[in-house]
Amino acid sequence: MMEAKRIASLFLLLLIGVQMRGSNALSMNYYGMSCPFVEMIVRNVVNQALQKDPTLAAGLLRLHFHDCFVQGCDASILLDATDGTSEKDSPANGSVRGYEVIDQIKQLLEARCPGTVSCADVVALAARDAVFWAGGPYYGIMTGRRDGTRSRIEDTRALPPPTLNTTDLMKVFVDQRGFTVAQLVALSGGHTIGSARCQSLKNRLDNADPTAEPNFLQALSRTCSAGDSTTVPFDRTSTTFDNLYFRALQQAQGVLTSDQTLFNSPETKMFVNFYAMNQAMFFYNFQQGMLKMGQLDLKEGNQGEIRLNCRKVN
Secondary structure, three states: OHHHHHHHHHHHHHHHHHHHOOHHHOEOOOOOOOOOOHHHHHHHHHHHHHHHOOOHHHHHHHHHHHHHOOOOOOOHHHOOOOOOOOHHHOHHHOOOOOHHHHHHHHHHHHHHOOOOOOHHHHHHHHHHHHHHHOOOOOOOOOEOOOEOOOOOHHHHHHOOOOOOOHHHHHHHHHHOOOOOHHHHHHHHHHHHOOEEEHHHHHHHHHOOOOOOOHHHHHHHHHHHOOOOOOEEEOOOOOOOOOOHHHHHHHOOOOOOHHHHHHHHOHHHHHHHHHHHHOHHHHHHHHHHHHHHHOOOOOOOHHHOEOOOEOOEOO
16 A cells, blocks of 8 residues: 555656756666665665664755755755864754665665765655655756765755744745745645754743644643753654644644644635645645755755765765
8 A cells, every 4th residue: 555655656756857957967767777775675674774764864955945945955964073073063963863764775876876875865754755755755866966066054044943933934945945835835735744852942931832732832831941952842742743733733732833833824825724624734834845846956066976975075
């Protein structure tokens, strides 16, 4: 059943991908001749990791998002600091997980196809496979990205903080990066898996946010009394990719300000209601948003490289 779902979704995205082929030198079968087993290797490692720890699905998805929103999809988030601090040292990336999974995939790929597959492509493929493993859509990934050579903690200021309202979210996603409002809301729905650290919702708790359902807010306060590093699931099925996140927003039970604002603002509320009612449409717009996100600010030519070790430049 799951395999049939994957094939059907891939077929749909392949049709869409044909129109996008060649954009920024990416293609749907970039490694077809040079490393034909790349997707199988990525999928196997991801599946094995998630069988041991299902919560890693959210970590791998967040890893891709946090990579692409800082200087584009170039695996800069994977680089260890060599002088000073790197992106992964930023508090904004404190909840990102899955680095070891990427390392394992890269080691296997280097053994099979040395110097061929970029770390940026590995991150994108791993995020897709994590979403599918958790029950979400399977979407085609165009590959051919190159890895960046810069990673600075100050660059993570580009990541949207959890305190943004809808107006600010639309500036970041729609005005600055060209997403549609439907894609903005769908990508926010990525929070259907995973959890937030209490540090990220202190503003709601300290100010007794009136947009939150009172009993829910009290429950958050009790949980977060254990400390800022305590985690709170985004919805009650935090390891399953579904549309319950949007139903939670309808009940004023969004965890972050940037979550609940989507239901409280007329520009985005209609999409929250639509996705809460129609999971298939949520999945479709999510995969469209992921395709667009995966092409943000790509490195070309000598702007990037194919790292041999994802944690350091060649």
